[in-house]
Amino acid sequence: MSRCEVLLEKVCSLRDFMVRVLCDLVAIPTVVPPGEHYLDCCTYLRDLLRDMGLSVEVIEVPREYVPEEYRDYPRYIVYARSSRDPIIHFNGHYDVVPPGGGWVVTDPFKPKVMNGKVYGRGAVDMKGGIAAIVGAVKALLESGIEDYTGFELSFTPDEEIGGRAGAGYLVKSGRVRSRFCIVAEPSGLNQVWIGHKGLVWFEVTVIGKSAHGSTPWLGVNAFECMVELVHRLLREYRPLVESRVTRFETIPPEGRRATAMFGGVVRGGVKVNVVPDTCSFTVDRRVIPEESIDDVKHEFTEFVLKVAKELKCDVKVKILEEMKPCIVSESSRLLTALKNVAKYAIGVEPKETLCIGGLDMRYFIEAGIDTLTYGPGPTEAAHRPDEYIVIESMVKAAQVYAALCTRGELLQ
Template identity: 50%
Template sequence: MEKVLKKVDELHEYYVNLLKDMVSIATVVPPGENYKEFVEYGKEVLKDLGMEVSVVEVPKDYLAKHIPEMKDNPRYILLGRLKGDGKTTLHFNGHYDVVPPGAGWRTDPFKPVIVNGKLYGRGASDMKGGIVSILTAIKALVESGIEISGTLEVSMTPDEEIGGMCGANYMLEAELTKPDYCIIAEPSGYDRVWIGHKGSLWGEIVVYGKTAHASTPWLGVNAFEKMVKLANKLIEQLKPKVESKVTKYETDAPEGKRATIVLGSIVKGGVKINVVPDKVIFQFDRRVLPEEDFENVIKEVEEVIEEAKKEDPELKAEFKVLFEAKPAAISPQSKLALAMKEAVREVIGREPRLTLSTGFLDARFFVEKGIETLTYGPGDLSQAHVANEYIELSKIPLVSKAYILSIMKLLK
């Protein structure tokens, strides 16, 4: 055991070069650039580890259905498999897409530079650094000649940053893999393990009125005024109800234990200053606890709208769900959570926190298929999606070691 952990430290050059190469491939989504190039690169890396490798292109009609505006940019699932004796399969997953760099960079976001032990570049923390930790762990295991019992899998999937439908979701829907356990290397931080995440419901309410010239408003119905009344009702009735719900799971910040709703995150309406607005749209973002029933979350919104309509027969409002991500969580007492907690403690000398992430993750697709899944990786969440994103290189081998120890605990 000592030997394989020491091996990780000897792989310093390996993981630094791997990360540099991966960050240099600008896998920006939207729309999904250079995916092919990344997968070709990753395929060779997995082959070098002695893995059985496959690349699966997501069917065109699947893209057309889920991401019609990007259907001409192909999506690929990269899978590596290392088979041993035994039935248990442990799967490691990472998404290879990154968000657009945005403004404010001091260096080229796709030409990684290292300063004071930090590697700067888009995707360094979220989450190519995590993918590199996985590969380093496997390389150390393979080079140490340690026999594992069971199957070890690695997948690299696209599109997490736009909802994951044609990435991790497709991989599982198409049954390309059916593991027992899954570890996702998203940037939880080396001393924290996410055993789940909140879900999200994005909704839109359209309020209709009747247009008229502003000099004769009595001929119209003002959709803005109707919307304000409805919004107020949602603030007074729905919001306190939502915020009264508290999860039993630990969260990163204490405030995160409650369900939340942000009303009016987008508001659109009106056409001209001297025209009575006949249509106003407002959107909201509702964060859902693992203990909540998703259908009920929708029903709670509908009920307030129905009540408002009864109070004002003139109110015309339509509610639709724009996007939903189901919450997902595993027990802190599950075999996987306990194995990872112990592994991290052995590496860093103290127990990691096991928390619920407030942001949703690809973990939901795995959990929905009954796969025990957690998220743990070397990146820092504060670095995700920001200008001058970096990863502290010293965190990569720490996490690789924790991966190795959890592999040994789960596949033995």
Template identity: 45%
Template sequence: MSRSCNYEADLDRRSSDALESLGKERLLEVLGQLVSVPTVNPPGESYGEMAEVLQSIMEDSGYDVKVAEVPRDYLERYIPQYADHPRYIVMARIGSGDPVVHFNSHYDVVPPGDGWSRDPFRLTVEGDVVYGRGTVDMKGGAATAILAAQAAAIAGADQYGSVELSFTPDEETGGETGVKYLVDSGLVSPDYVIVPEASGSDNVWIGNKGNLWAEVEVRGRQAHGSTPWLGLNAFEGMSRLAVSLSAILSGRLSSRASSHRFADPREARPTVNLGGAVSGGAKVNVVPGRYSFTIDRRLIPEEDIASAEEELRAAVEEAAAPLRAEGYSVELRITSRSPPSVVDPRGKLATALSEAVMRSTGSAPRLTVCPGGLDTRYFQMAGVEALTYGPGDTSYAHAVDERNTISEMMRVARAYAALIPSLLSPCD
């Protein structure tokens, strides 16, 4: 065994021992603090308070901490409606050398909604189950990474590289004013990144599908409801357009499938969802002169945004032609573009993480593509080897009585504790 392998084994043992010593008590202490701060997005509540809490937690964990405020002009560019709500990025680090192993977590959560049987902003522990907004998405993952990172600090991981954590806002609204700013501004330069989103302890996401979001507006002619022949009903026009457009796009997409592995085979196909949001009309006795509906087009890794947009525009033009001949106007507006992003499942990080998960759970994880969007893509698009692996069942994300389990979080924490030494001092 080489010197580096001897070191790795020693660091691994010390890190594992420290993790078990900290145990679920420290995990629940941290998670309780995170859940108790209602970082609801939109609009971005209690972000300053969360930055202070995270700074305190990470300093107590042995890390040097910096807090950066996202510039207002950046907020006005991406989220002008919320620019009066400051955004903060918390960065914590031990060590000063290479390689840099980085964990990134978002701290914002969606609104709790109605129907909770427990306080959404107080951690409730019932046996192995924990309840609270963010326990899955993704304060549970953040607490798990913090536990493993504290164990690494106790074990002396900073002697042979650096362990770094960042905590960012606004994943729930696209990530531009969170991780995108973190990456674009050069605040961090990691070699390996793990995002502790709830992939499940038996699954690693190597990337995610892309999305192309759009809105189609149909304009007719408003009139009194008692004389509809004087108007041109935009709702009826929109409905006809939507049915035609759905048929055109479904026909074009049905033969495509990704070669990458997905948890559900149905996810391996490109999809389109019409009418997620619909607006228009004025009153029951008014012939509507305007209606609009949204389009959510999801791209498999083999597709690209430019081609998907060109295809969508052509499909809208084809579906709109009969309506325009009747006097309707139809306009397509692209509202968001995010390309698909994946990394090599045979890469160094994927191999090391798979081995760490095997040690923690007893079986090798699946390496799949996430059908939704992930903040991980900003690191991947910048050329950084980044993967998503974290505790929890995504069916509980954004749900009433959101929940996770202590055993799930500890399995993932043990995998992190095994991964860090293997990346800081790989055997040669």
């Protein structure tokens, strides 16, 4: 057997170890918002990696990076590296979304192993990806291969709320030394996310004038203005947005369009017999890599202000959130390497797609690091009741990660 085959066998033999690590992680309810039990999770991962012989630190994130409303919940990052100079970085986020209702198979934070799957909140998004990284590294270190490709690992918080205090801070701190990075989010093994769409969240507030319900002619009805405005947005602005289609593939294919979704939050009025003096609605605008986020902001705001002027109503546009789209460089060497390695290690040729949601990979790409998102699935089990990961997928992802560090493809 070649040394790489030995390594792949070794990863397979760590299947139970990875399942145990995943179950331990799921049992720590690292829910965001607000960001609970982060230190418990980081301490667990630190001890695990230290026992494997890596140099590990737990970094406390400066408070100014933590969103205002969660300042009482400190943020931590686990950072580890091999003794060799790091060439490739493996990243995973350890925070999870709240469990919500509808769980049948098990309680969200009581992991259950059944039919080749592990169930629990965070199983696939993405504590399974973390367990795969840990399994790959353990196999690498225990297999006695000496000339492996140097690596770094980071486990970061807050991805589910934008990642500024997680991967964002890690990259900004200058600690990442690698030229390449794999984010182990659940793309599933058949696809590799080469980038993702961006977003801008707007809040539009229409301002009118209050009056008694019996004398509506004395007021300016903000609700009625808002209805007119939204009509124009639906008839004129949305078709314009949806005419834009990215050249990259997405799963499902409908995701290739830029989109604008209205009314996620609508507020206004105080009482049946009071003319509403304010009404507001939100817009979730998803941005394709071919669009510039500044153009998107400008275009929307100009449109709203123009229509408001025609309607003779007073309107304010506020930007609640924004995230740039990102795409890996066309000449990504990591992409070539990953495709070769996946084919060799698990017999899969992952399809290159654009992720419809946001990912932490943009922080690494913005720092000039050749980055892809590739991890165990299934994608569609994320953020749902009875979230699960397929154990086989986790083991195979670990095989690909381990093989990436031994095949020498990244060193050429």
